Amino acid sequence: MKRKTSSKRSKKRSLSANVIAPVLVGILAFVLWDVFVRVTGMPPYLLPGPLLVLQTLIADWNDLFSALLVTVQITVVAFVTAAVSGLLISVLFTQSQWIERSFYPYAVILQTTPIVAIAPLIIIWLKNNTFAALVVCAWIVAFFPIVSNTTLGLNSVDRNLLNLFQLYKASRWQTLLYLRLPAALPYFLGGLRISGGLALIGAVVAEFVAGTGGARSGIAYSILISSYNLQIPRMFAALFLTTGLGVTIFVGLSVLSEWLLRHWHESAIKEDW
Amino acid sequence: MIALNHISKVYGNGTVALQDMNLAIAQSQLIGLVGPSGCGKSTVLRLVAGLSQKSSGTIEWGMDREVKKLAYVFQDAALMPWANVRENVRLPLKLSGMSKRTAATRVQQAIELVGLSGFERSYPRELSGGMKMRVSIARALVTQPNILLMDEPFGALDEITRSKLNSDLLNLWQQQRWTVIFVTHNIYEAVYLSNRVIVMAARPGRAIADIAIEVPYPRTEAFRTSSLYNKYCREVSERLAEAMEERQEVRGETQNIF
Numbered sequence: 001m002k003r004k005t006s007s008k009r010s011k012k013r014s015l016s017a018n019v020i021a022p023v024l025v026g027i028l029a030f031v032l033w034d035v036f037v038r039v040t041g042m043p044p045y046l047l048p049g050p051l052l053v054l055q056t057l058i059a060d061w062n063d064l065f066s067a068l069l070v071t072v073q074i075t076v077v078a079f080v081t082a083a084v085s086g087l088l089i090s091v092l093f094t095q096s097q098w099i100e101r102s103f104y105p106y107a108v109i110l111q112t113t114p115i116v117a118i119a120p121l122i123i124i125w126l127k128n129n130t131f132a133a134l135v136v137c138a139w140i141v142a143f144f145p146i147v148s149n150t151t152l153g154l155n156s157v158d159r160n161l162l163n164l165f166q167l168y169k170a171s172r173w174q175t176l177l178y179l180r181l182p183a184a185l186p187y188f189l190g191g192l193r194i195s196g197g198l199a200l201i202g203a204v205v206a207e208f209v210a211g212t213g214g215a216r217s218g219i220a221y222s223i224l225i226s227s228y229n230l231q232i233p234r235m236f237a238a239l240f241l242t243t244g245l246g247v248t249i250f251v252g253l254s255v256l257s258e259w260l261l262r263h264w265h266e267s268a269i270k271e272d273w
Numbered sequence: 274m275i276a277l278n279h280i281s282k283v284y285g286n287g288t289v290a291l292q293d294m295n296l297a298i299a300q301s302q303l304i305g306l307v308g309p310s311g312c313g314k315s316t317v318l319r320l321v322a323g324l325s326q327k328s329s330g331t332i333e334w335g336m337d338r339e340v341k342k343l344a345y346v347f348q349d350a351a352l353m354p355w356a357n358v359r360e361n362v363r364l365p366l367k368l369s370g371m372s373k374r375t376a377a378t379r380v381q382q383a384i385e386l387v388g389l390s391g392f393e394r395s396y397p398r399e400l401s402g403g404m405k406m407r408v409s410i411a412r413a414l415v416t417q418p419n420i421l422l423m424d425e426p427f428g429a430l431d432e433i434t435r436s437k438l439n440s441d442l443l444n445l446w447q448q449q450r451w452t453v454i455f456v457t458h459n460i461y462e463a464v465y466l467s468n469r470v471i472v473m474a475a476r477p478g479r480a481i482a483d484i485a486i487e488v489p490y491p492r493t494e495a496f497r498t499s500s501l502y503n504k505y506c507r508e509v510s511e512r513l514a515e516a517m518e519e520r521q522e523v524r525g526e527t528q529n530i531f
Contacts, residue, residue, distance in 0.1 A: 160351035163324050167345050168368040168416075178367070182355045263396045264354035 048233040057237035064222060064234075068241050071203055071218035074131065075249070078138030079199040083192060085139075086146030093147075094154040094180065095172075104151075111144035115202055119209040131216065134206040141202030146191035153187025154180045189257035196249040204242065219245075274300040274452060275321065275420070280330035282316050282478075290316045292477035294330070301450040305463030305470040307509065309517055313478025314456040318345070318422045321454065336419075344413035346423045350405035352397040352412075358384065359393040362411045369416075376415075383415040386445060403434035410442070414449075421451045425458065439465055440494070447490055460513065464505045465497060472509060474516035482512040 030050045036042070037049040044052055057064065089107070093100035119137045126133035157180055165175050207220035219238050226235035275298045282291040290313040298304050306314045319325045321332065322345050334341055344365075352361050362383055366376040384393060387407040397405055406426055413421060427435045439462060446453060457463050463470045464486055472482040486505055488496060496502055 158351060160347040160349065161353065164345065164347070164351060164364075165368065166324060167322055167343065168365045170368045174368055178364070179353070182353065185355070263357075264398055 045230045045232050048236055052233045053236040053240065056233040057240065060234055060237060064219065064238055064241055067217060067219045067222045067238070068245065070216055071200070071207065071220060071242070072245065074134045074138055074203040074206075074218060075199045075245070078135045078142055078203060079196055079249075081135070082139050082142035082146055082195055082199060086143045086191065086195070087150055087188065089143075089147050090150035090154055090184075091176065091181075093151050095176075100151070107144060107147055110140055115141050115205050116209060119206050123206070123210050130210055134203055134210060134218075137206035137209075138199045138202030141205075142195040142199035145194040145198065146188065149187045149191030149194075150184050153184030156187075157183045186257075186261055189253070189260065193250065193253045193257065196253045197246055200242070200246050200249060274298060274335040276333040276335070277317070277321075278331045278333065280317075280320065280332070281328045282313065282320065282325070283328045289477040291320075291327075292479055294479050296471060296480060298452060298454065300335070300452055302468045303446060303453040303455060303466055305467030306454060306456045306473060307458060307460060307463045307470060307513060308473030308478075309475050309513070310458065311478075312473040312475035312516070314473055315348075315424050316478065318424050318454060318456055321420075322422055341420065342416060342418040343420045343422065344416055344418035346406075346409050346413050346421070346426045348425045348428055350397070350402075350409040352405060352408055354397050357394050357396050358389060358400075358408050358411075361397070361408055362415050364412060365416045379415055379417075383411040386414060387411040388441065401434075402430050403438060406430065406438060414445075419451055421453045423453065423455045425456050427462065428458065435459075435462065436465075436497075442466065443490065443492060460506055460509050461497075464502060464509060465492060470505075470509050472512040472516060481516055482509075484508055484512070 034049050034051065037047055048056075089103075093104065115137055118140070122136050123130070123133045126136065161179055161183075162175075165179055170178070203218065204220040207218045208224055211221065211224065219242050222238040223235055223242070226232070226238060275296075277294055277296040280291055280294040281289070283289050294313070294317065296304075296317070306317060308314050316325070320327050322343055324345075353364070356364075359380055363373070363376050363380045366379065367373075381393075384390060387410050389404065389407050389411065392400065392404065397408070400408065409426070427438050430438065443466060455463070455466055467486055470482075470484045470486060471480050472484070473479065474481045484505070488501065488505075
């Protein structure tokens with residue numbers, strides 16, 4: 001019990017250091033940026049100062065935030081679809097060597113083809129439903145890390161445990177459910193963290209390519225339009241929102257992963273017992 | 274009750290793990306299997322457990338298929354890190370389709386048997402090496418087996434933990450009278466535990482000596498310091514040295530050829 005409290009305390013201390021250090025760097029960067037803009041007299045259409053960006057962000061908050069929500073929707077739908085389909089595909093791969101051998105190369109091809117190059121095609125094919133087209137683009141970028149990580153995890157099961165399951169005549173289904181899937185969880189979560197960020201990138205790229213305006217346009221479209229109109233402060237504000245979204249996704253998935261693995265995985269162990 | 278007759282095991286790459294291995298084990302005997310690494314000690318266990326297939330020879334069972342109940346304890350505890358002690362111990366019953374409620378009593382008994390009451394909700398990473406091994410033994414005992422195969426179960430433990438687990442294992446064995454094949458590279462452990470110590474030689478793996486340890490159970494701590502114990506240890510160690518020498522000679526010959 002005593003040990004537990006001391007570990008909590010040291011965790012708190014390291015947490016605050018983990019927060020304070022980057023925040024200081026951030027503040028320093030903003031100050032330098034502001035000083036640079038003031039000293040060089042840089043015009044706002046080339047590089048706006050941080051205060052101007054903040055003002056723009058507040059002034060255009062309603063527009064930008066509703067655009068951000070559209071991007072959030074695309075990202076979340078694509079990400080969830082990627083997680084579910086990625087998991088199913090990996091399970092399928094580990095059930096048969098032949099399926100893995102036959103389809104894995106195509107998963108790689110889908111991953112290595114630049115999304116910018118195929119996005120126009122997808123948007124043309126799904127021209128009646130831009131939202132779906134954007135989701136498909138983001139999904140293509142996001143699903144591969146989940147497939148490759150989870151497949152690795154499902155295959156790297158403790159050999160002795162596999163023997164034990166064999167000894168007790170476990171069915172294929174039992175081995176999957178009680179051994180392979182739990183053993184793959186840390187790998188799956190690692191895949192999720194990578195693909196969360198990628199889903200956002202995929203959505204942004206697809207929005208750029210689609211270039212659709214109207215009520216349901218996302219934050220990337222706002223960045224694009226602002227740059228056309230030389231509204232550089234607004235462009236910066238939208239950029240910050242996008243980055244913020246990316247960081248939120250990453251932090252959220254990290255917290256989820258740490259919580260799910262709190263009992264057992266080395267990566268989640270803060271202190272040696 | 275278990276008879277290995279002329280068992281050979283050749284791996285796909287041509288390695289002869291076992292050649293003409295013979296071993297007869299009576300019911301409720303505790304057999305210690307010692308030998309240099311690579312002599313096929315673990316292979317014997319894997320063949321008996323049906324985890325790998327023999328190349329030739331027969332294994333006879335002096336019991337019905339129904340009665341035969343095997344349990345295996347691995348070298349490292351091989352616990353599921355995501356499951357607590359109770360869930361780890363329950364695993365064999367869960368795999369056989371027993372409901373959680375029916376299993377509960379037996380799981381609890383097995384945990385008490387190995388002296389882990391109070392740790393039911395602990396996770397493997399919170400346990401010491403010796404406690405992990407105890408969980409692993411409880412998981413083996415929960416199916417109420419009559420044959421227990423142990424593959425260097427205490428090999429990674431410190432000496433004090435090891436001798437504690439040795440005497441605890443003997444106590445349990447006297448209560449439950451399983452037939453045990455205990456693989457180890459520790460001579461002292463083998464002599465202390467076994468009815469018979471089988472010494473194996475490597476390349477090819479085979480049994481070269483069968484030494485009966487004619488000391489009644491319960492074996493006390495005093496036995497560990499007795500001259501009789503020393504005598505047996507010396508005997509096993511001499512036979513083991515022979516096994517190693519033989520290998521040296523074989524190696525010498527091959528060097529001459531080249």
